[in-house]
Amino acid sequence: QVQLVESGGGLVQAGGSLRLSCAASGRTFSSYHTGWFRQAPGKEREFVARISPSGGSRNYADSAKGRFTISRDNAKNTVYLQMNSLKPEDTAVYSCAVASYGGSSDPNDYNYWGQGTQVTVSS
Numbered sequence: 001q002v003q004l005v006e007s008g009g010g011l012v013q014a015g016g017s018l019r020l021s022c023a024a025s026g027r028t029f030s031s032y033h034t035g036w037f038r039q040a041p042g043k044e045r046e047f048v049a050r051i052s053p054s055g056g057s058r059n060y061a062d063s064a065k066g067r068f069t070i071s072r073d074n075a076k077n078t079v080y081l082q083m084n085s086l087k088p089e090d091t092a093v094y095s096c097a098v099a100s101y102g103g104s105s106d107p108n109d110y111n112y113w114g115q116g117t118q119v120t121v122s123s
Helices: none
Strands: 004-007 010-013 018-024 033-039 046-051 058-060 068-073 078-083 092-099 117-122
Touching (some): 004 092, 018 033, 018 117, 033 068, 058 068
Antiparallel strands (some): 004 018, 018 078, 046 058, 068 078, 092 117
């Protein structure tokens, strides 16, 4: 069992930055692929970024490339999402999730989810 808690969301103006954190319980966190997803009101959940257990492999949605950076600190059981040059269309609830195997852009691959943190970008 893994419990995930996101933090770092908030209200920011367009062009601003936020860093989200995903803190995990459990000693095996470093063995999980970890992903960030987001869901805006009235829209389906969408993939943002994922990182391999060692941090050596990272993938991003096209909407995140060049602006967002995913990273992890396994000693702190934490995964981060640095978001720069934020746009109003980035407004959503951002959630982290972990996958025992693979960890693709498909949310069905992920076993455990956090509750999410709200990110609001004003124009």
